[in-house]
Amino acid sequence: MSILLLILSISLTTFILQVKKQLNEHLEGNTKHFDMVIGAKGSPLQLVLSSLLHIDNPTGNIDLEEAMKIAKKPMVKYKVPVSYGDNYKGYRILGTTHKYLEVYKAQLQSGRLYEKSFEAVVGSQVAKQINLKVGKTFVSSHGLAESGLETHEEKPFVVTGVLKPTGTIIDNLIITNLESIWEVHEHLDDKDHENEEEHQKHQDPVKKENFNLITQTQSHKDDDHDHERDEHAHENEEQHPAEEHKHSEEDAKNESEHDHKEEHHHLEKGHSEKKEITSLLVKFRNPIGALQTSRFVNEKSTMQAAIPKFEIDRLTTFLGVGFQTINGISLAILFIASLSIFINVVRSVTERKQELALLRTYGISTFQLIKLVFLEALMLTLISAIFGWLFGRLGVWVFSVFSDAYGYDFQFGMPNREEVYMLLLVMVTTLPAAIIASLSLLKLNVSKILADA
Numbered sequence: 452m453s454i455l456l457l458i459l460s461i462s463l464t465t466f467i468l469q470v471k472k473q474l475n476e477h478l479e480g481n482t483k484h485f486d487m488v489i490g491a492k493g494s495p496l497q498l499v500l501s502s503l504l505h506i507d508n509p510t511g512n513i514d515l516e517e518a519m520k521i522a523k524k525p526m527v528k529y530k531v532p533v534s535y536g537d538n539y540k541g542y543r544i545l546g547t548t549h550k551y552l553e554v555y556k557a558q559l560q561s562g563r564l565y566e567k568s569f570e571a572v573v574g575s576q577v578a579k580q581i582n583l584k585v586g587k588t589f590v591s592s593h594g595l596a597e598s599g600l601e602t603h604e605e606k607p608f609v610v611t612g613v614l615k616p617t618g619t620i621i622d623n624l625i626i627t628n629l630e631s632i633w634e635v636h637e638h639l640d641d642k643d644h645e646n647e648e649e650h651q652k653h654q655d656p657v658k659k660e661n662f663n664l665i666t667q668t669q670s671h672k673d674d675d676h677d678h679e680r681d682e683h684a685h686e687n688e689e690q691h692p693a694e695e696h697k698h699s700e701e702d703a704k705n706e707s708e709h710d711h712k713e714e715h716h717h718l719e720k721g722h723s724e725k726k727e728i729t730s731l732l733v734k735f736r737n738p739i740g741a742l743q744t745s746r747f748v749n750e751k752s753t754m755q756a757a758i759p760k761f762e763i764d765r766l767t768t769f770l771g772v773g774f775q776t777i778n779g780i781s782l783a784i785l786f787i788a789s790l791s792i793f794i795n796v797v798r799s800v801t802e803r804k805q806e807l808a809l810l811r812t813y814g815i816s817t818f819q820l821i822k823l824v825f826l827e828a829l830m831l832t833l834i835s836a837i838f839g840w841l842f843g844r845l846g847v848w849v850f851s852v853f854s855d856a857y858g859y860d861f862q863f864g865m866p867n868r869e870e871v872y873m874l875l876l877v878m879v880t881t882l883p884a885a886i887i888a889s890l891s892l893l894k895l896n897v898s899k900i901l902a903d904a
Contacts, residue, residue, distance in 0.1 A: 456791055457836075457877065458838045460782070460788050461836055463843070464839075465840055465844070468867070468873075469867075470847060475767065478763050481503055482503050484734065485733060486758065487741045488732055488756070489748060490502060490511070491509070491511030491512060492754065495755060495757035498755065502730040505620055514727055515532060517754070521748055522733050526737065529733075530734070531731070532731050532732075533545060534632045534729045536636065537591040537592060542577045542623060543625065544625045546632035546633075549564060552564070552626065559614060561613045562612030563611050564611065564612055566611075573613055573614065577624065585610055585612060591635065608627065742758075785880075792831055792832075792884060793887075795831075796831075796881070797884060799888070821889040827885075828882070829885075832874075832877050
């Protein structure tokens with residue numbers, strides 16, 4: 452029971468230490484390349500999680516031109532637009548520029564980079580899990596969930612390259628250019644518009660016929676009214692030249708107003724055709740630029756700016772409460788296990804006094820008996836530490852299987868410094884038990900113990 456308790460406490464502690472360490476490495480590796488994320492209004496943590504870590508839904512879309520104007524400052528080192536909204540078998544399809552791959556130092560394992568619309572490169576995990584190779588085609592599904600029912604069969608993608616493992620979120624992405632995302636969703640919007648028109652067309656044919664009849668009647672009335680107005684104008688043409696000039700000015704004014712309305716309509720149409728992105732990832736030359744730009748975006752624009760470092764620190768703080776709770780539980784179990792080993796070692800020496808006295812008669816010294824007690828305590832500690840470490844790593848592997856859906860692969864690593872310190876702590880807790888048990892050996896009365904036996 453002592454060994455089982457010690458194994459349980461060590462496995463829990465090593466599991467928490469490894470998950471916390473590797474999770475922090477993943478978060479830092481995926482967010483350190485950008486100082487700010489510009490996106491639609493909403494939760495800044497959600498914006499960072501969706502744009503950098505790709506484990507949440509986006510807050511919305513923003514205008515590309517407006518975002519690029521804000522990021523067009525000397526203090527900006529580089530900026531990368533990203534757009535997404537589709538997936539293939541649960542893996543997100545990300546539209547961006549080649550700069551995104553350069554930032555994460557992604558290199559090709561085979562094939563080439565995408566050069567035109569509906570060409571894509573896939574991460575190493577994507578290629579491994581769903582067997583996407585160079586030259587294969589696939590059809591994206593609308594939405595970020597794997598169970599997306601609506602597919603874009605008329606716009607298939609072709610794989611032009613497979614990336615080498617990077618240990619970042621890129622390994623779990625399908626990456627293409629921005630134009631591919633725009634064209635897919637423009638086609639989808641057109642399709643929805645056509646379906647809506649078709650539905651309205653067949654919804655009430657009687658109403659349509661009545662409308663056509665009313666329109667024709669009104670047209671005949673307008674023709675008759677225009678004919679009478681022309682005759683009246685012809686009769687008064689010579690009598691009212693000033694009035695004719697007045698009508699000409701009114702016609703010119705009406706024509707000018709019509710042109711202004713057409714121009715306004717054209718601007719609105721051009722505005723509606725502006726390209727949108729999900730977010731803009733920005734890297735600054737110094738941290739001050741990120742703080743100043745973040746304040747300007749949040750106060751002076753319709754968008755929001757999130758600082759990844761701040762949001763990730765908040766996230767780790769939330770997670771840290773759970774880590775600390777489990778650590779506290781494991782330390783409590785460790786204390787109980789150490790106390791149990793302490794009691795067992797002392798009790799073992801007490802119950803085996805006859806054996807130890809008999810060994811003394813065979814010429815074994817007291818020092819050798821003390822060494823025997825210390826070796827027993829050490830063996831208990833080492834066995835517990837080895838099996839506890841193995842069970843802790845097994846827990847990390849199981850956790851990695853579930854976390855793979857979020858793009859995180861936890862490695863089966865060797866013991867780190869914290870785990871070595873924990874092993875030394877366990878050994879230190881068993882040392883007093885061996886010392887106290889050894890004190891009784893110094894007062895061992897061999898003849899009395901053997902006579903009582």
